[in-house]
Amino acid sequence: MSTLIDANTVISVSHLSTQFVEENSQKEPSQKEKWQKYFIQTGEGGSDEFLSMLNHTNRTLAAVFEKVQSPYSGVKPELIEKAIQSVNLDSEPSDLRHVIDRTTELVVKNSIFVQHPNCIAHLHTPPLLSSIAAEAMIAALNQSMDSWDQASSATYVEQKVIDWVCEKYQLGMCSDGVFTSGGTQSNLMGLLLARDWIADKISQHSIQKMGLPEYSNKLRIICSKKSHFTVQKSASLLGLGERSVCCVETHSNGTIDINSLEETLGELKAEGLIPFVLVGTAGTTDHGAIDDLSTLSSIAQAEGMWFHVDAAYGGALILSQDKRRLTGIEHADSLSVDFHKLFYQTVSCGAILIKDKSNFGYLRHHADYLNREDDELPNLVDKSIATTRRFDALKVFMTMQNVGAEQLGQMYDHLLIQAKQVATLIQNNDRFELLAEPSLSTVLFRSKSTTVKELDDLNKTVRLEALTRGIAVLGETIVNHNVALKLTILNPCLNMSDFESLLKQIDNLVIEQEKIRVKQ
Incomplete structure (x- = not known):
């Protein structure tokens, strides 16, 4: 059955359709305008809101920094947690300036201020202005470093920085690398490549395609007892288990004992096990100890092992007058570098470098939509x-043009000298005990007391009181079975008077604890 529609009906329907389109086209811009303010827009005037927001943020942050008197606000942790938990993330949208202001009061003012002289616990540096400026560009551009069509010029920037740093470490013409989130990921990747390399070498076995080989339970990772805990963590993630990690004894200064290493290798091989990777450390977290990398590289080569160097802390020495202390690092098969430590970049910013770029083939996987x-x-x-990665290389790229390798090296040289001066200051104060000679920029010591016998508990309490009351952010570790306080000296702008003041404040806390314990 057919339906007949006269001309008037067609015109009427056409009119209604046109009216509908016109009405919706009038509504659409207002809806778009509502959303546009949440984004940077291209074209003239498209960044007005962005500029306004950024200026407001910068002014707010500057106002906070100008009033900072301590490394932490001293607000009780449970109060901060309660205040943050009370924020309603399902509330009606607020003006961004109000959100910035509220976040400043709640979060920014209760943060750890790494720029303060008394923030001295961890390998957590005050960032360079060049790095902060780069962060603004990184955030606004939002490049994703997995494919060229998501990171056009950024791809070449990262490769430029990688080539530059490979050359600094003299890794050779076939070297390459990639940026990572930091030492944990870099160490994981170095040990992953070593694992896949040894399986390929022994039996042409592809772990990528076939999983672990039948002899995987015999594979052993060799490192010192002072190596970073991420060696064990990586072994676990790689399916080898923490039992695959053999930790060798160290000297009192924290460096690996070569005689003990050679004995361990002999014992492992006698048991039919396969030591396949040797990990050297250029800057242990506590002592700042640098292993004899030259001897380690020779042993690794003689034993047919992969040589991985964790240079997250000490790697920046390559820019200093003391770079000879890294001799042997040029023989590393893989090398971890943390730019967010003594290259003074914002977190996160690291890299894994390898001597033979062909070994990256163990990671390669092609996706039809991507690569x-x-x-x-x-x-x-x-x-x-x-896959998705930040454009962190831009920070190093801009820093090397702004600050330069020479000045960065001078900053490091200054820290090494200052660490020894602080150690001497502690030695000459009968209220403190120096527990180790500094190797890089960490100073290990403890407070002493004539009235308190439990020195471990005393030093633990002093550190926690200093932190939660906003007096100082100090490190804590164990040295020769004693609880130690740790100063990780990273800020090149500090004077000896800053350390004299800090030690005085620490001792005041000790005196306070002495009085409390006498009453008990």
Whole structure:
């Protein structure tokens, strides 16, 4: 059955359709305008809101920094937690300036201020202005470093920085690398490549395709007892288990004992086990100890082992007058570098470097939508365990043009000298005991007392009181079975008077504890 529609009906329907489109086209811009204020827009005037927001943020932050008197506000942790938990994330949208202001009061003012002289616990540096400026660009551009079509110029910037740092460590013409979130990821990648390399070497076995080989329970990772805990963590993640990590004795200064290493290797091989990777450390977290990398590299080569160097802390020595202390690092098969430590970059910013770029093949996996096999433009995902990655290389790229390698090296040299001066200051004060000679920029010591016998408990209490009351952010570790306080000296702008003041404040807390315990 057919339906007949006369001309008047057609005109009427056409009119209604046109009216509907016009009405919706009038509504659409207002809805778009509502959303546009939440984003940076391209074109003239498109960044007005962005500029206003950024200026407001910067002014607010500047006002806070100008009033900072301590490394932490001293607000009780439970009060901060309660206040943050009370924020309603399902509330009606607020003006961004109000959100910035509220966040400043709640979060910013109760943060740890790494710029303060008394913030001296961890390998957690005050960032350079060049790095902070780069962060603004990184956030606004939001490049994703996995494929060229998401990070065009950024891809070349990262490769430029990688090539530059490989050259600094003299890793050779076949070297390469990729940026990481820091030492944990870099160490994981170095040990992952070593694991896959040894399986390929022994039996042409592809762990990527077939999983762990039948002899995987015999694989052993060799490191010192002072190596970073991420060696064990990586072994666990790689399916080898923490039992695969053999920790060798160290000297009193924290460096690996070569005789003990050679004995351990002999024992492992006698048991039919396979020591496949040797980990050297250029700057242990507590002592700042640097292993004899030259001897380690020779042993690794003689034993047919992969040589990985964790240089997260001490790697920046390559820019200093003391770079000879890293001799042997040029023989590393893989090398972890943390730019967010003594290259003074904002967190996060690290890299894994390898001597032979072909070993990145153990990671490569092609996805039809991302990094096709016939792509001619570079896709950095080919050499990373991460897909989406930040454009962190921009920070180093800008810093080296602004501050430069020479000044960064001078800053490091200054820290090494100052650490020894602080150690002497502690030695000459009968209220403190120096527990180790500084190797890099960490000073290990403890408070003493004539009235308190439990010195471990005293020093633990002093550190916690100093932190929660906003007096100082101090490190705590164990040295020769004693609880130690740790000063990790990273800020090149400090004077000896800053350390004299800090030690006085620490001692005041000790005196306070002495009085409390006498009453008990």
